[in-house]
Amino acid sequence: MKPRLRIPRQIRTGTLAASSPGDRLRCAVLASTGHEWVGADLASGALVRNRAGGPVPGPAALRPLQVADVVIGTTAEAPDPARPEAVELAEAGPALGTLSRRRARRLLRRLAAPERAGAPLLGRWGPSVALEELDGAVPSVVLVGLAPGAVELAVGPDGEPVCWLRWSGVRQSLPLADPAAETALGETGGRLRPRAVEEALGLTPGYAVVALAEVRAGYVPKVVLALLPG
């Protein structure tokens, strides 16, 4: 029998409720790309990032806003200062269900970082951070709320997809790694204005999962891993 899916009414964001090998976390999936997997631990509200990158091994690939149990594995590697939320995720169970629109909205609203005056995205100004500057003190993944009609997608000068969003009071251009958005952009090949983004994705983006991507030649770019409905 399929277990009953419970979403706590109150989530106090904080550190993981369980973090030892073998512990089981019930997570809502926030982003799942070929290289990254990010979920929200429903017990604590902490964002969880798969240390190994990519989808957590399991019976089926999990999609954003599905809920599943994941099991913490073991690793001999030292904590990664570029990704302090990263934990070794050994396996994921099957999807226990998908958050309804109302529940998803309630969860995301609680998880989203407030846009405070003077607070840069992921603790640093600018589109990227040098690895040497990361000491594990700032988060590597964050959920940000988006103003209605603020998201545009485009193919950048180097042929890579980019997402335009507004944060810290200024428009920002970040690499895009959301598979659905990438596909939508690939089909048009040019630029998707806000209304076209909504039509192509079938949702109105209300939140974005923004993370420090994997290290490349000593630097860590900020990247949009997922666009989620508002």
Place this chain on the structure above:
Amino acid sequence: MTSGNRLAAETSPYLRQHAGNPVHWLPWGDEAFAEARRRDVPLFVSIGYSACHWCHVMAHESFEDEATAALLNEHFVPVKVDREERPDVDAVYMDAVQALTGSGGWPLSAFATPDGRPFFAGTYFPPTRRHGTPAFTEVLGAVATAWTTRRDEVRAQADELTAAVARRIGAPLEAGPAGPGEPAWSAERADPRGALRRPSRAPTAAATGARALVDAAVGRFAAMYDAEHGGIGSAPKFPQAPMLELLLRAAGAGRADAGEMAATTLSAMAGGGIWDHLEGGFARYSVDRAWLVPHFEKMLYDQAALARLYLHAYQQTGALRWRAVVEGIVDQVGRDLDLGEGGVASSLDADAGGVEGAHATWTPDEIAAVLGRDDGRAACAFYGVTPAGQLDGRSVLHRSDGAAPLLDEPQARWRAALTAARQARVQPGRDDKALTEWNAMWCSTLAEAAGALDRDDWRARAVALGEQLFTVPRRPDGRFLRSRLGGRADHLAVAADYAWLVDAFTRLGEATGEARWTARAVEAAEGLVERFSAEDGGWYTTGADAERLVVRPRDTYDGVVPAAGSVAAVALVRLAALTGDDRWHHRAAATLEAAAPALAAGPLAVAHLVWAAELLEAGPVEVVVAGHRPDLRRAVQAAYRPRVVLAWGEPAGGPLWLGRDRPYGPGEGVAYVCTRGTCRAPSADVAALEAALGAAGAGAGFP
């Protein structure tokens, strides 16, 4: 006809480059005016500078051509001017060309009556008619004919144009443009089509508090901001240090949007081709909006302004890549421009062996020849080197990874090998004249960076340069001079020279703790105020004792280099705090009053002057470290604190040291933090000092 070319004995390498022309050039001066009057012919005033690519092109095409030279010699008195030596002359004729054509630049070609009043002007003229631009010889013929057959019209035009120039750059700072003929902007200096003066949330002239000025300036920057590549506008893009400094100060006061725009811009510039990824240093500007293809000349003033900017960004954020930019610039200037006892050279040319950027661009094959096939391929990907290239089939090294200029292995190894290979190429020419203004800028930056990063070697270099600046470019009566080369100094210093000397000497005092530098800053400040003050509180470019030009110009808007008045205002507020002498405070306040309409109409165009407004409104934070406490001194200098002035070491006298210069034993001492005449309890340890500085608002651009 003028007999012979008289440029061989000039101090300016740029002028001497033209000593072999068949054109009978005279330097700017009475001899040229007298000759024009004697022969009853107009002056042809050609203004350029050593690192200017198109100046060299026009010289090669026209000034080296015998037939063109014969025309010039027969119908004109040709006068060659180095704009860097004579910014006052340049200002007058640049404004004339802007009034006539709506734009300006160099080479600047102006025609003037024998008394120097301009009546026609342009920039580069080709040797043959091209794209609607008349050939230079056609222009010469037309002007000569007009002078001969329509003299009254020419004189009337000269009167009208001179009056227009006087209204525009000789008048007090005004908010509004001059009306018809309002110049399109030179992106490097002045106000882009009035764009900077178009406030997004305009404060009124009557109520322009510092906070409102900063907010308006940030809003204006945001309205023009290129979110993809940073900076403002499209192309060309100049590194606008004063505006970016303003963003950093605003960010320090809690404006995250300002910090984001600054960081994105600094990151894009450090990754673009405008940054020299092998040898360090910034080129003067980028011809595209992505900072990718530079105009390759490297100017000392850019290195000074941008090293300071990146230093402040590092102090504010802790981003190591920005400290690496500072270190890269200091290394580059020390290696390529430092002339030892001759000061610091002005610039490196854009051309090498007659080809723009030949020394700094690459093909994949050239990379592979140095690094081997596999490393070469990887290095090409890392530095964006492609077969097509970005400049005539050659590539400008750039990085899109966001970490520039930091390098890991094997990239550091690649860089060393490519640098060695590049140094074997033909190198760009160097303009060896040492300008007081730019040397003082560099000295000021080096002194501040030495304190902030605790680099004794940089401190020693700054002190050596400061000693030169105080003693060498001077007349026996003490009057500072602007330019020197090979032991000979020439040309009276202008307001910017004096203003930067005040700034440099105060910074040296803060970097060394030696009292003599404050005394020297006072001496320079007295010369500045005495010779350059305008009646309304503003500043003239030229001294009261200088040659009388047709217009006595004033330096109005900040460009990549701040205007003299802006530099003076900031330096004098800081000097007032260090000396307790209200003369300097009042003079800075008068500068702000004179500039109030311009500040209210568009503070982004006078971004450095806004800093003076912030300092005057909130008051400098005065810190005295008495005794022997390098830990306290370092704590003050390490962080970005734009409102702090620091006294330590040798007591310099004045109210700042009253009751604080008692003897201390080794390792003993305390720090005093005061603002607006109120002092906090002395701090005996770093934590207490940090708390006192925080309480005084020392970290923010404004409270």
